[in-house]
Amino acid sequence: MDLHYTDAQTAFRTEVRDFLAEHLPTRLSDKVRKGQSLTKADHEEWHAILNARGWLAGNWPVEHGGTGWDAVQRHIFEDEMTKAHAPRIVPFGLAMLGPVLMAFGSEDQKSYWLPRILNGDDWWCQGYSEPGAGSDLAAVRTTAVRDGDDYIVNGQKTWTTLGQHANMIFCLVRTSNEGKRQEGISFLLIDMNSPGITVRPIVLIDGGAEVNEVFFDNVRVPAANLVGAENKGWTYAKYLLTHERTNIAGVGFASAGLEQLKRIARAEQSGGQPLIKNPLFAARIAQVQIDLMAMATTNLRVVSAAAAGQAPGAESSMLKIKGTQVRQEINALTMQAVGPYAMPYVSEALEGDNDPVGPAYAQARTRQYLNNRKLSIYGGSNEVQRSIIAKAILEL
Amino acid sequence: MNFDLTEERQMLQDGLRRYLRDQYTPALLSQIADSETGWSDAVWAGLAEIGVIGALFTEDQGGFGGAGFDIALVAEELGRVGATEPLIDTGLLGGGLIAALGNADQQALLEEVIAGDRQMALAHSEPGSRYDLSRVATTVTDGKLSGRKAVVVNGGAADSLIVSARSSGDVADEAGISLFIVDADAPGLTGRSYPLTGGGHAAEITLDNTPGTPLGAAGEGFQALAQAHARATLAISAEAVGLMDAIRTLTTDYLKTRKQFGQPIGKFQALQHRMADMLIEIEQARSAVINLAGHVDADALVRDTHVSATKTLVGQAARLVAEESIQLHGGIGMTQEYALAHLARRLVMVDHRFGDTLYHTERFVALAVA
Secondary structure, eight states, X not given: OOOSOOHHHHHHHHHHHHHHHHXXXXXXXXXXXXXXXXXXXXXXXXXXXXXXXXXXXXTSOGGGTOOOOOHHHHHHHHHHHHHTTOOXXXXXXXXXXXXXXXXXXXXXHHHHHHHHHHHTSOOEEEEOOBTTBSSSGGGOOOEEEEETTEEEEEEEEOOOTTGGGOSEEEEEEEOOOSSXXXXXXXXXXXXXXXXXXXXXXXXXXXXXXXXXXXXXXXXXXXXXXXXXXXXXXHHHHHHHHHHHTTTTTOHHHHHHHHHHHHHHHXXXXXXXXXXXXXXXXXXXXXXXXXXXXXXXXXXXHHHHXXXXXXXXXXXXXXXXXXXXXXXXXXXXXXXXXXXXXXXXXXXXXXXXXXSOSSOGGGTTHHHHHHXXXXXXXXXXXXXXXXXXXXXXXXXX | OOOSOOHHHHHHHHHHHHHHHHHOOHHHHHHHHTSSSSXXXXXXXXXXXXXXXXXXXXXXXXXXXXXXXXXXXXXXXXXXXXXXXXXXXXIIIXXXXXXXXXXXXXXXXXXXXXXXXXXXXXXXXXXXXXXXXXXXXXXXXXXXXEEEEEEEETTTTOSEEEEEEESSSOTTOSTTEEEEEEETTOTTEEEEEEEBTTSSEEEEEEXXXXXXXXXXXXXXXXXXXXXXXXXXXXXXXXXXXXXXXXXXXXXXXXXXXXXXXXXXXXXXXXXXXXXXXXXXHHHHHHXXXXXXXXXXXXXXXXXXXXXXXXXXXXXXXXXXXXXXXXXXXXXXXXXXXXXXXHHHHHHHHXXXXXXXXXXXXXXXXXXXXX
């Protein structure tokens, strides 16, 4: 047992930190720090900077233009990115689709799509959930029917994050109704500009519009865009979900959030002294900090096992639950810290306003609290994760 | 011991519930969201007509109620539909302070308030005062007020404001706080109005040598402020109970209809137990509101012990119910379009007025524990 990073790992951390200090535009880190929305151009700018350094695809092997990093290096990179308030790497092409294509795509698909992901030629979005298929993903009903060299796709996807920016979507579609539900699903790549596709934004409880509904009305898709074999899509979907769960604990987000919470609690006055001196409030910060310290080590235990070649299993479910609980508690405490100035509704349109209502740090704290209720819902709700733990670890 | 409503209150509750159920449609909510004040003129007039504002005042004051149980009853019904009309600001804070302190001329304003013809707001909190009721830095010199007031709910719509200012003592002293009635169009008064997360609007108000008419004796405003705040806290707590009832109904209905894994998700025991826990906390909150309603006009110590107990418990229950109801709904609970969004936002914001769980737990320790 040794809790220290190796010299090489420490040197790598320094290298990442120095790079971020030099190359991360302040304009972008300011936006992230203030909880403001990033535009498509913001994301693309940051991806291009990382790609120029060869650090965009942290979980890809070198042969495909990735970094070849192990799990500990990826963890260090993500940790430093969050501490520096760097924009999050948009995961749909890089973290989700890329690994599926490498594992199950044809040579043509790999050589065509993978470089385009790195170069930012395509913006991918994820077509998994449907109105009737959320936690129960195998219930997908969007159909793809073979017609010559094409599939004809009909149906609806929902909760499509940043679909408004996307020109491509990878979808789970039903190609068979025979046998088990899981055995009739295929994995299809669809051009968002195809005739018959409609994208409708869903405004969320915080007033933001980051997710969408995507409707398919007789959309023609070349059969060459089928990944792997027909009716084997469920296997690829599950493979993708294990990749979605890297960095699932969000230790970096939680650490950055905790620092922000403390900064605000030092600035806010309560009863003639800084709020952070209030023993009741300080105790609640302490509780979440203590949780975070232990969770960071749980995360490293899983990361180390992954670096040693063990596939992360149900442990990632534990990390997802604890990680989202910690982040949501930090969000709640931060909203509480800003007191009455949590009440003004600051819309996205006003968030860049130079004349905020109340202290600048109070802006967007309520929006962030409301928006991050999603953390325990998406990517497999925490209830689904508990069921996985009960079955896979406890064998109940 | 009798927890039943009197016949009169039962009639008021039935009539009000019917009225709000008819009025508070999704169309009205979206119209309110886009409006200048954050609430509906038509509904306000309707509330006045069925006697909801009058229920906040005693017969001597021109109303026909005024007891804690009257306040709780009407506020709970408003909460049930997520109504944003300024019952607390115009009625309990503005009207309540005039009723408590006003001279004969000022008392005449109450008639307009009860008839629904005068809007009011309390401009008391200041930037940085957080929830401290005695922290007032706004100055008064020769009857002219200067200072800044923060998050003045209904400040933009108010025809007249009750403004607090310090005429003597240190910034946090209870003694030395004076109250004034200030016209919304008084010289030197400027405001910036903005929408609130939970509905309605508030304003940041700046006073620069603004004339005001004294309300009550100079330097002796604190006790009346504390009493008005206690009654407002009762109202917002009862409103929270109404919100939680409505949210509970929405959520159980959803659990019965939403199917995943081949059955309604309400059949899953894990979710049933969480609904059961929510129900227990809602009933705790309801009892706490009854406790406060029965003691809101008691001596300051008894009153404030109940204020802090109730607001603490309501704040905790509100967070639990808002978060759990969103979670149990899943994605649909995150959407603006669904009825839960407005109710949950309004419920979450309850903890940010008249003191949060932290403030009231600390005060409860001082009043009843230490």
